[in-house]
Amino acid sequence: MTRPDLPDYPWDLVAPYSERARRHPDGIVDLSIGSPVDPTPEPVRAALAEATDAHAYPQTAGTPQLREAIASWYARRRDVPGLPPNAVLPTIGSKELVALLPMLLGLGPGDVVVHPRAAYPTYAIGAAIVQADALAADDPDEWPEGTRLVWLNSPGNPDGRVLDERFLRRAVERARRLGAVIANDECYAELGWEGRWADEPVPSILDPRVVGDDHSGVLSVYSLSKQSNMAGYRAAFLAGDPSLIAKLLTVRKHAGLMLPAPLQSAMVVALEDDEAVREQVERYRVRRRLLKPALESAGFRIDHSEAGLYLWASAGEDAWTTLGRLADVGVLAGPGVFYGEHFPQHVRFSLTATDERIRSAVARLATL
DSSP: OOOOOOOOOGGGGGHHHHHHHHTSTTOOEEOSSOOOOSOOOHHHHHHHHHTOOOOSOOOTTOOHHHHHHHHHHHHHHSSOOOOOGGGEEEEEOHHHHHHHHHHHTTOOTTOEEEEOSSOOTHHHHHHHHTTOEEEEOOSGGGOOTTEEEEEEESSOTTTOOOOOHHHHHHHHHHHHHHTOEEEEEOTTTTOBOSGGGGTSOOOOTTOHHHHTTOOTTEEEEEESTTTSSOGGGTEEEEEEOHHHHHHHHHHHHHHTOOOOHHHHHHHHHHHHOHHHHHHHHHHHHHHHHHHHHHHHHTTOEEESOSBSSEEEEEOSSOHHHHHHHHHHTTEEOEEGGGGOTTOTTEEEEESOSOHHHHHHHHHHHTTO
16 A cells, blocks of 8 residues: 555644734634643542553553443443443544544545545545545435445534434444444534533434444444543543454554553543533533624624534635634634535634633624
8 A cells, every 4th residue: 555645734724814813912812723721620630640650551442440431421421321341442532543443444445434524624534544535425325335434423523513313323224234334423422502402412323212232333432632621631432333342452452552551540530520521511601602692793604503612603705714804803713624625614613712712702703
């Protein structure tokens, strides 16, 4: 296999707009990238510190305590009961898994990797790494023969769209007919805001309403970056089909893809601390309640965004024009074209800014 020709890192294109926004007298309000700004919970940091005597190699499969914590979390928070220890696996953040899953599954030229039309770019990068074909398609009926991996993302990044249990069931049935693995990136599942999701949990692809008790060919992916402010820890995991997990574990053992032991201890504490998660969700709820009406008053249409960490918005003009107008008032957003060619007029606003910066953004948007 020849070396894949990967595109340049897209965020470099935003640098001129960032410099422009930084010239604002009160500094930049950076709403472009969803990197947490709030503290990692103190019990998580304490657990990390207490586990730093990590003289032995960590377990690629995760400690028994971590695997039990992941399974218990799925039962408690995701309505997925009864996961055995061999049905879960920790990973070094979720981006690593997204980029490497096609390779770990043995995909290559001629295989198709399906991902959402509005999508985190790494789904397509994972296909490019193994020289497979990436296809942006939301309708399961459009997934072609030759599809080997289907990526779903609910709640979605960038658009905050939630896939309900009926759609997930249909998607799983289609993937199985194609003989494809189907994986749902569920990293924003704790952040439901509107409609059903203001009161009900966002469904997991492993929910019994979706798959019954048959997890064959199905994977759920989750990260603690957003719910527990652990982006710098690189703490994530997947769950689902034990036979798939076993294959992935074997490759990861050979490749040395193991989560450091202190981080495994910290993950156990984070997974058990529901109160800290509730506090963080409330922080984002308050910021969203300020930012969303401010954007609408400034002439933006908000699409989907019923859950997740972002507001997916359009001012009815080219996204780069919007970025320029925002930069002139010191606000930085992410251009929709980074998330698919179908969205030239959309921009993505993140809720990951301090309360003070969100209030400043509200005031600045009023001047547009």
